[in-house]
Amino acid sequence: MRVIAIAALGLLTACGLPRSGPSKNEIYAGAVERGGNAQIIYVNEHVARAANFSPSYGFSQAFRSAAAVGADEIRPGDVLGLSIWENVDDGLLASLGSSSTQLQEIQVDSAGYIFVPYAGRVRAAGNSPDQLRQIITDRLSEQTPDPQVTVARVAGDGATVSVMGKVVSQGVFPIERPTRTLSAMLAKAGGVAIEPEVAVVTVKRGGESGKVWLTNLYSSPSNDIALRPGDIILVEEDQRSFTALGALGGQTRVPLGNEMINGVEAIAMVGGLNSNLADPTGVFILRDEPASVASKVLGKPVHGTQRFAYVLDLTRPNGLFLARDFLIRDEDTVYVTEAPYVQWQKTIGAITGGLSTANSVENLSN
Structure with missing residues (x-):
């Protein structure tokens, strides 16, 4: 033995x-x-x-200091409609017997300009429709008495952002007066489609990006940044975790959340x-x-x-x-x-178990 x-x-x-x-x-x-x-x-x-x-999440000073854009600001690619009234019977633009002229579907070019007869090439991008109306009125006043002008956006949403990821409704949304900030735009997209405690919101702007916990977005006003045209908003579930191994009650990968x-x-x-x-x-x-x-x-x-x-x-x-x-x-x-x-314990158990097996074999052989 x-x-x-x-x-x-x-x-x-x-x-x-x-x-x-x-x-x-x-x-x-x-x-x-x-x-x-x-x-x-x-x-x-x-x-x-x-x-x-x-490592903390948060937006840089460049994101925080960006001013809110005008909700009605004209952008390249927008299509405008102009109506011009002249206070004469035979005006510059109006046909005989008519006092008004309709100029529909004037597209703002990539440089931000439109062409208006007798007013020339006019900078439209960056102006509101009312500001553009005043510019055209001033130029036409030099050639026809007391012109009256109206400007309306026919097509194009002006400033837009893209909202993607774990939201109820993904899409491209215009920056309107009620949706100039990040939290308001997320609400416009129907809110997040995951638990708020694990939701991370990333904003990509040009070559920069910043991210913030959704809970910190609502708890800290400085994180509710003003949006800029072309921003990409991405909502994701946080993937941070740690791994537990060894002599524990369980061995697994554990999500950290935002705690x-x-x-x-x-x-x-x-x-x-x-x-x-x-x-x-x-x-x-x-x-x-x-x-x-x-x-x-x-x-x-x-x-x-x-x-x-x-x-x-x-x-x-x-x-x-x-x-x-x-x-x-x-x-x-x-x-x-x-x-x-x-x-x-394992060694002793293995030995005693081995001895018991050997004894059993010996007894059987006898």
């Missing part, structure tokens, strides 16, 4: 036992100090403060530590840190993205407080190692 036990132990040592992932010592072996490429950092108050960098989630909450969200397996001294937060944050944590300048394995020891007097202060970020991996005795 002793020979069988020794053989079983040798076999287990050679092949290894099933487990949920690397042990604490195996992770430590990958530290920079031991020739690896990961910074193994125990979390203390300094580390918790330095690492609590969270600030700390280490304790992250563990609780997957069912907490597995009381039969977990080592509370071996809670690791694995992430790639940008150079700016890594320099603050290490207290020395570094260049390039650094791999970090933050260690949370929940058995320390303030371990739970530090875990509560340590924020989880997008693409983090929360990994909990198994307690050392677990492997011993």
Whole structure:
């Protein structure tokens, strides 16, 4: 029997036992100090403060400072209709016996101009219909007494924006007097078609873009930016998440939403530590840190993205407080190692199980 036990132990040592992932010592072996490429950092108050960098959403000053456009402003491509009345029997434009002239379907060219007989090439884009009316009236007044002019937009919505993504009604919408701001335009599109807590709104303007949480759009007036012609508004569901692995109540990918989630909450969200397996001294937060944050944590300048394995020891007097202060970020991996005795239990169980099987075989053979 002793020979069988020794053989079983040798076999287990050679092949290894099933487990949920690397042990604490195996992770430590990958530290920079031991020739690896990961910074193994125990979390203390300094580390918790330095690492609590969270990329924030928001609009740049260029977006925030843009003024609202005139809802009735004429744009290139618009089609206008002009009516001109002259206070003479034989006017410049009117036919004999008529005092008015109708000029329909005058399209504003790509440069923003229209041509009006006797008034010449007139800048239309950037003016409201009433401003254009006054310009044409002034020019015609030099050739016919007291002309009366009206200007109307026949076709074309003037300034428009595109609304796409997770909204009730996608489409191209005009910037009208009630829809000059981002929140009003989203309402015009029927609102978002997903839970507001996970909705992210992106506005693309030329070569720039900015994004904001939908909830922050309504809670902060400065995020309710004025829209500009050609803006693209995209509503998406936030994809930020962290991954939970190891000796936890569950192993899964967990969405972050727009909440600030700390280490304790992250563990609780997957069912907490597995009381039969977990080592509370071996809670690791694995992430790639940008150079700016890594320099603050290490207290020395570094260049390039650094791999970090933050260690949370929940058995320390303030371990739970530090875990509560340590924020989880997008693409983090929360990994909990198994307690050392677990492997011993598995080894002993495998050996005793092997011995029982051997005894059964021996009894059968006898």
